[in-house]
Amino acid sequence: MIYPNGGEQLGDSVNVTWQINDVDSNNLTYELLYSIDAGKTWLVIAMDLKEQNYTVNLKELPGGSNGLFKAIVTDGVNTVTSESNAVFNVPDKPPNVRIISPGNDSNFTTDQTVVFVGEGYDIEDIYLDNSSVRWSSDKQGILGSIIQFHLQDWFLETTI
Amino acid sequence: MVPGDHNITLTANDSNGATTNTSIRIRIDEVAPFANGGKDRTVSVGDIVQLNGSRSKGFGKLVYKWEIVDKPVGSQTNITNSDNVSSKFIADLPGEYVIQLFVRDALNGNAIDQTRIEAILGNTTPQISSSRTIDVKTLAAGSETGVTVVIQNDDVKRPLTLQESIPDGWNITRISDGADDFKTGTNEWIWYNVTSNAVKTAKYNLKIPPGAPPGTYIINGNVMASDTTTSVTGDNTISVTEGDISSEIGLTLPYRGTVYNLGPAFEVLTLPPLV
Numbered sequence: 028m029i030y031p032n033g034g035e036q037l038g039d040s041v042n043v044t045w046q047i048n049d050v051d052s053n054n055l056t057y058e059l060l061y062s063i064d065a066g067k068t069w070l071v072i073a074m075d076l077k078e079q080n081y082t083v084n085l086k087e088l089p090g091g092s093n094g095l096f097k098a099i100v101t102d103g104v105n106t107v108t109s110e111s112n113a114v115f116n117v118p119d120k121p122p123n124v125r126i127i128s129p130g131n132d133s134n135f136t137t138d139q140t141v142v143f144v145g146e147g148y149d150i151e152d153i154y155l156d157n158s159s160v161r162w163s164s165d166k167q168g169i170l171g172s173i174i175q176f177h178l179q180d181w182f183l184e185t186t187i
Numbered sequence: 188m189v190p191g192d193h194n195i196t197l198t199a200n201d202s203n204g205a206t207t208n209t210s211i212r213i214r215i216d217e218v219a220p221f222a223n224g225g226k227d228r229t230v231s232v233g234d235i236v237q238l239n240g241s242r243s244k245g246f247g248k249l250v251y252k253w254e255i256v257d258k259p260v261g262s263q264t265n266i267t268n269s270d271n272v273s274s275k276f277i278a279d280l281p282g283e284y285v286i287q288l289f290v291r292d293a294l295n296g297n298a299i300d301q302t303r304i305e306a307i308l309g310n311t312t313p314q315i316s317s318s319r320t321i322d323v324k325t326l327a328a329g330s331e332t333g334v335t336v337v338i339q340n341d342d343v344k345r346p347l348t349l350q351e352s353i354p355d356g357w358n359i360t361r362i363s364d365g366a367d368d369f370k371t372g373t374n375e376w377i378w379y380n381v382t383s384n385a386v387k388t389a390k391y392n393l394k395i396p397p398g399a400p401p402g403t404y405i406i407n408g409n410v411m412a413s414d415t416t417t418s419v420t421g422d423n424t425i426s427v428t429e430g431d432i433s434s435e436i437g438l439t440l441p442y443r444g445t446v447y448n449l450g451p452a453f454e455v456l457t458l459p460p461l462v
Contacts, residue, residue, distance in 0.1 A: 122201050
């Protein structure tokens with residue numbers, strides 16, 4: 028693995044390059060994998076590559092300080108791997124959240140019940156625990172945390 | 188939440204400390220508080236009258252204040268726990284008690300409701316009178332007549348129920364009655380709050396089915412008041428004569444009173460004059 032090969036601080040994208048030679052074959056194909064946990068698990072990024080480089084959009088991948096790339100090359104018979112020598116850093120991705128209910132510019136009265144429903148996702152954590160979500164009002168402060176949790180879904184019901 | 192414009196923000200943090208916010212804007216309009224001290228009702232003298240203001244509404248925690256604003260002359264009763272959502276008093280004398288509930292909400296909005304409690308002497312049998320008038324008492328099957336029932340309440344404010352029992356297949360069509368409710372299946376008129384000495388009048392049309400056999404039919408009626416039932420007096424019988432059966436056998440009769448010879452199965456169809 029030529030780049031990244033350890034210690035780099037990567038940005039939103041990276042052109043991963045590697046070099047593997049086979050003296051008796053010019054018909055090599057490559058597979059590129061990415062690890063966020065220093066090689067414990069691997070995520071396939073691309074397959075059937077013909078070139079010894081590939082530009083990876085890191086915005087769509089989980090971030091962290093234990094990144095590795097690994098290229099697997101085959102000539103149809105034998106397989107050889109080339110892996111980053113050490114871990115590198117990929118920017119952490121913030122959670123994505125949106126408010127499902129109430130709708131923007133909704134009107135209520137003080138004798139109504141308003142149900143707050145939010146939805147969110149974090150590419151690194153996947154599961155966000157209750158303490159990671161908070162509803163607030165600029166006029167009243169903290170309204171509460173979630174009371175019901177599903178994957179990617181948070182619900183807070185409060186009476187106003 | 189207090190009334191006004193709110194910027195509502197949903198904040199999420201991941202395990203690496205990254206934070207994302209998203210916001211919307213909502214508006215909360217204040218609704219004036221609403222006091223509900225319960226329905227007017229009739230109790231017996233000596234009863235402990237329970238007062239419940241829990242159906243009152245307002246913003247935040249409500250402050251309650253119960254007060255007797257009117258009571259029978261000589262009554263010594265007082266409200267207990269007058270600053271609770273639920274309270275009570277003893278109806279120590281017959282007559283009307285006017286109970287006022289004052290409610291203040293967290294925004295200092297105020298509301299007042301008054302409940303009237305009528306205390307009557309226990310075991311007093313309601314003195315309700317009622318009478319029925321049937322406009323036409325002899326009818327041909329298939330025709331209809333107007334019926335009027337007049338109910339006179341006594342000096343106690345109470346709910347009244349009139350139930351009319353009519354022969355099977357007969358049908359009632361309401362004309363006027365001012366009832367608060369009417370139960371079609373049992374022919375019951377209900378007035379929830381009939382003031383003392385008030386008169387209630389129920390007018391309806393009574394339709395006799397075309398196939399009703401000739402004969403005399405009875406209309407029974409009862410008036411229910413405070414677990415006491417009294418019978419409706421006055422007209423209660425209707426004589427049914429043979430009706431126009433042309434529709435049943437598929438004929439068009441040129442005029443009434445004609446004799447038709449229809450063979451062995453149908454011999455004579457002499458119809459009475461219309462009433």
